[in-house]
Amino acid sequence: xxxxxxxxxxxxxxxxxxxxxxxxxxxxxxxxGNTSPKKGCDHGQCGACTVLLDGDxxxxxxxxxxxxxxxxITTADGLAPAGELHPxxxxxxxxxxxxxxxxxPGQVCSAVGVLDEFERGWPSHVTEDLTxxxxxxxxxxxxRMSGNLCxxxxxxxxxxxxxxxxxxx
Amino acid sequence: MTDLLQPxxxxxxxxxxxxxxxxxxxxxxAYETPVEHPAYAHPVQATIARGRVxxxxxxxxxxxxxxxxxxxxxxxxxxxxASDAEYAVLQGQDVGFRGQLIGxxxxxxSELAREVADGIAVRYDEQPHDAELSADRPDLYAPEQVxxxxxxxxxxxxxxxxxxxxxxxxxxxxxxAMYHNNPxxxxxxxxxxxxxxxxxxxxxxxxxxxxxxxxxxxxVFGLDQEQVxxxxxxxGGGFGSKGLPHANVMLTALAARxxxxxxxxxxxxxxxxxxxxxxxxxxxxxxxxxxxxxxRLSAIAIDVVEQTSKVKEFAEQTGVPTRMMYASPSRxxxxxxxxxxxxxPSWMRAPGxxxxxxxxxxxxxxxxEELDIDPIELRVRNEPEVDPETGKPWSSRNLVxxxxxxxxxxxxxxxxxxxxxxxxxxxxxxxxxxxTMRQATSTANLRYEDGRYVAEIGAAxxxxxxxxxxxxxxxDALGVxxxxxxxxxxxxxxxxASVAGGSSGTNTWGSALVVAAREFRTKFGADPxxxxxxxxxxxxxxxxxTHSPYAFGAxxxxxxxxxxxxxxxVPRLLGVFGVGRVVNPRTARSQLIGGMTMGLSMALHExxxxxxxxxxxxxxxxxxxxxxxxxxxxxxxxHWIDEHDPYVNVMGSKGIGEIGIVxxxxxxxxxxxxxxxxxxxxxPVTLDKLLPGLP
Numbered sequence: 085x086x087x088x089x090x091x092x093x094x095x096x097x098x099x100x101x102x103x104x105x106x107x108x109x110x111x112x113x114x115x116x117g118n119t120s121p122k123k124g125c126d127h128g129q130c131g132a133c134t135v136l137l138d139g140d141x142x143x144x145x146x147x148x149x150x151x152x153x154x155x156x157i158t159t160a161d162g163l164a165p166a167g168e169l170h171p172x173x174x175x176x177x178x179x180x181x182x183x184x185x186x187x188x189p190g191q192v193c194s195a196v197g198v199l200d201e202f203e204r205g206w207p208s209h210v211t212e213d214l215t216x217x218x219x220x221x222x223x224x225x226x227x228r229m230s231g232n233l234c235x236x237x238x239x240x241x242x243x244x245x246x247x248x249x250x251x252x253x
Numbered sequence: 254m255t256d257l258l259q260p261x262x263x264x265x266x267x268x269x270x271x272x273x274x275x276x277x278x279x280x281x282x283a284y285e286t287p288v289e290h291p292a293y294a295h296p297v298q299a300t301i302a303r304g305r306v307x308x309x310x311x312x313x314x315x316x317x318x319x320x321x322x323x324x325x326x327x328x329x330x331x332x333x334x335a336s337d338a339e340y341a342v343l344q345g346q347d348v349g350f351r352g353q354l355i356g357x358x359x360x361x362x363s364e365l366a367r368e369v370a371d372g373i374a375v376r377y378d379e380q381p382h383d384a385e386l387s388a389d390r391p392d393l394y395a396p397e398q399v400x401x402x403x404x405x406x407x408x409x410x411x412x413x414x415x416x417x418x419x420x421x422x423x424x425x426x427x428x429x430a431m432y433h434n435n436p437x438x439x440x441x442x443x444x445x446x447x448x449x450x451x452x453x454x455x456x457x458x459x460x461x462x463x464x465x466x467x468x469x470x471x472x473v474f475g476l477d478q479e480q481v482x483x484x485x486x487x488x489g490g491g492f493g494s495k496g497l498p499h500a501n502v503m504l505t506a507l508a509a510r511x512x513x514x515x516x517x518x519x520x521x522x523x524x525x526x527x528x529x530x531x532x533x534x535x536x537x538x539x540x541x542x543x544x545x546x547x548x549r550l551s552a553i554a555i556d557v558v559e560q561t562s563k564v565k566e567f568a569e570q571t572g573v574p575t576r577m578m579y580a581s582p583s584r585x586x587x588x589x590x591x592x593x594x595x596x597x598p599s600w601m602r603a604p605g606x607x608x609x610x611x612x613x614x615x616x617x618x619x620x621x622e623e624l625d626i627d628p629i630e631l632r633v634r635n636e637p638e639v640d641p642e643t644g645k646p647w648s649s650r651n652l653v654x655x656x657x658x659x660x661x662x663x664x665x666x667x668x669x670x671x672x673x674x675x676x677x678x679x680x681x682x683x684x685x686x687x688x689t690m691r692q693a694t695s696t697a698n699l700r701y702e703d704g705r706y707v708a709e710i711g712a713a714x715x716x717x718x719x720x721x722x723x724x725x726x727x728x729d730a731l732g733v734x735x736x737x738x739x740x741x742x743x744x745x746x747x748x749x750a751s752v753a754g755g756s757s758g759t760n761t762w763g764s765a766l767v768v769a770a771r772e773f774r775t776k777f778g779a780d781p782x783x784x785x786x787x788x789x790x791x792x793x794x795x796x797x798x799t800h801s802p803y804a805f806g807a808x809x810x811x812x813x814x815x816x817x818x819x820x821x822x823v824p825r826l827l828g829v830f831g832v833g834r835v836v837n838p839r840t841a842r843s844q845l846i847g848g849m850t851m852g853l854s855m856a857l858h859e860x861x862x863x864x865x866x867x868x869x870x871x872x873x874x875x876x877x878x879x880x881x882x883x884x885x886x887x888x889x890x891x892h893w894i895d896e897h898d899p900y901v902n903v904m905g906s907k908g909i910g911e912i913g914i915v916x917x918x919x920x921x922x923x924x925x926x927x928x929x930x931x932x933x934x935x936x937p938v939t940l941d942k943l944l945p946g947l948p
Binding site: 103105106113114117119120121122123125126127129130159160161163164169173176177180183184185186187188189192210223226227229230231232233234236237238239240241242243 | 279364840876888
């Protein structure tokens, strides 16, 4: 069964027809040709498909496109205009926080979401004092970034990159 | 001996040239190739572990709107060369392992292809399968050789006599788990046959080598090289699993041939990668060590048992590092295989050395404990003057320097174990080694174009940094600024290049680039004209075979084990490596820490839980096959010593992609032992193995 929906992706509105089984990830990649979010597992286990969905980080492989008619989506490619980089992207370059690059757009979007969650004072599993604002320690960042697998294992570069970008805000 | 290139660009800490594309997600991986009107393919897989497909009901599937082709063993075209049973997809009805490819559906959308593929009814003549590895199987056999052309067995002196005569002996059995490479980018291909003419095939394939990939495809389909182009500018990781094409590449090409003019895309699912993309065999390693009271070895032996598939043999060279690592007059190594009804094992990061430095490096720690000698000192006392296997001098061997510098940086001296509240804390060390290789074939082309030097070579960058470091090498060979050099890779339109494997890429491609640059300067001088062009072949570069070329390293681990729960944490991992001259410290460090982290993952988190009753990996996804995540790592430091090696190649560089994973798991086991007194000899180390022995 097909359905017609509207998605606003990286600032541009798209009207498209999707199979009601189509994931948001496949709608972006296979219908709209936006391959910035990656498919690593299709089961919400690796984080490579992470985007900002209506402002929050979200796994697009676990979302059905038809359920997100009218959604505002920002992929890693939409974080900054062409020729410029978002502070998180610049920090990833500075820290060499990736190798093969396949998990990277998801890591970057996840990091942008993480920084926003810090800003809003959200605690994590490792936050000891739930009454205060969580500090952007390496333990806090590592915990919050652990839904994004990196098989090249750039973790010890990713954490300082996120902290650097956080400090730059 | 070679006069090494004068380093100017080499050694500079340059940011990755492909970095901006990667942080935006606009680097194009194989499945993402923008093509007109693609069709989508999904495989049909066998649901038995052994037997024969007797019928497949495809009529309903073929009649569905949007289904473009359904291929099975009953209707697929015959391939030109079906001699490689892995590549002979849909060429017969026999099933050799659960999940084997038995069909493919091509449809207008990926959803439809998947639905239809999953719905095809298959009838089988099922036969009992045999899929359980053990060291006491009566049918173990010696392969003709093991991976990379190494001898199956070696022997020198009399190990049994040395064991009988020695003051101290150690006999232990160690085992490593089945591991799957699991690059984050699933194996994927976009394939397009030209609609007319005598057949031209383009494959955008995720591969560690476009040229070896093309050669395999040409062989299977009976095509000339000129009829096939393989393109792969970016690879989302491989770790060996994309070093050789697997059956999915042939299946995609076959599917596309059924639809000339229509690009066909096929990406394996994560679950399929546990069946079709190769894996590291589980290994069982029986170690024997004999020594005098001062720790000088008189015998070292390793007898390895591991598995292969009845469909196609792969023999991991697990016993190889024991042959050359330490001095000992008597030595033995053997490999025996069980051929099972299982998927086909293949290369995974440091095949041979990675599992093969687990048993020996834990055994050395056990011997040190037995003798009450510091484990670093024990290794120093068994340092060989020359390569014990070949008798050749080392091109450079700085294991002892790595151990000493690592000890200093890590803070090794003093007591190795203490208790910190609920946590038992300990430290461990192990050696690393990896051969320095250069492949026989690679050619680079160098052209002066619009005021820039443009080098072309069909090399691959799987995250290693080739896009960035090959210009550094070329710039120094030309004597120009690196900013004036472009290097183009990842396409068979560029000259032949070897696989990115065996940590040989930089050594091989760099050597060819240097020859091309020198040829260019000889022909055209310092002031070339637009269009001037020269090429260079790695064969022409001097190959020194009078020395034994290896990289060495030392890995240090701090482990903390919770005394009540057995939870294991590794807050510190530190490695020091002797890897020759480092071309780019930024990308080199990333490769080394990446390897070390994958070693930590091997030690604590990864295992493919094999169910022999059904012949399948039970935990075949990334939720249950655990790989190390961000919160699992603490401090990880990689250092390298200043090492000058004039024998390996003109850059003086050794490979760095694999050595980082070698020895890590042994260092973790040794640290956990020092913390808890519990010696885990079968990987991974999990809390259930520690709990019974905790104080």
